Amino acid sequence: MERKIVITVLGQDRPGIIARVTGVLFEQDCNVENVSQTILQSEFSGIFIVSMPGSLTIDVLQRRLIDRTKDLGLHVYIKAVNPAEPPADDAAGDPFVITTQGPDRKGLVAAVTAIIAGYGVNVTNLQAVFKGGDDPTRNIMIYEVSIPASTDRAALAGDLNRKAAELGLHISIQHRKIFEAINRI
Template sequence: MNKLIITVLAKDRPGIIAKVTTDLFELGCNLENVNQMILQGQFAGFFIVEAPADQTPEAVEAVLKEKTNGNGLTIHVHQLDTPEAGSGDDAGDPGEIFLITTIGPDQKGLVARFSSIIAAHNGNIVNLKAVFKGGVDPNDNVMSYQVAVTKDMDAPAMFEALREKAKELNLDIRIQHKNIFDAINKI
């Protein structure tokens, strides 16, 4: 398999995804996964593709840059590291997802403080969204982590450390299993 991960950064505007995916299609790439977002007016896109066997990451990057020349896109292409079957890297407990949300006044280092606690307990952050609008309105500053918790972790100790840090920093914190969150918020 020749899987590549492609990152695209640019000032947001209509047509970025159309341009990049059309160029990838014309290169013979099969799009497998996409995640894109807009952060303060900046487009950030992540694409995982299966490229033809003869396409190197360098060749795909060169063609994409040539095709988008002058469009203000920053493009990087890398070989996707995938575990070899049976290597042990693909084994193990992927964990159950817990949603950890904090709400409160913005302070420098919030993400660093909470992610360090999660890392110290071997939690894996699989998704993070932090929106800091500044000011003193607590509802304007929200961090939402999705954390994979495995059976071999001391999850209660991690949750307690997170609650203690939130209390110290004057933040509200909510911790719940993703399944419960999904059931409560089902429309």
């Protein structure tokens, strides 16, 4: 019986990381189902959802990945994915994009996500690009969120706008389809 696992790989970026990791997975008869990979400054970060054969243990796979990536200086973490109940219809929500621009300071992400979480809204993707300084066009955060139908969207927007004003941020809240049409993603 196949099982699903999540593998997190971190380390200094260099060519060949994905090839090495997926090569080991192939050798172990694993199937990569989803991958999210990015480079933050000079650091590689990859998350893989993988189905693995029932005859393979997480410990054996982790040892093989560590052994085969040791020369790359990678950190590998594996955990089992527990089968989840399907989300309630309301929990799926509508996709929105919240964008902030403004001066860099500690606590920006924490302040915005505290409000988002307080309304039961899930952040599905977050990109933050901080270049430093007070130039508002150089510090951008893009939150992709899923807002449940039962959420008071006007209250959420009001709280986010108040917090943005307090922090000196420009904030935009748009349905993802509108955001994509405007920004031609």
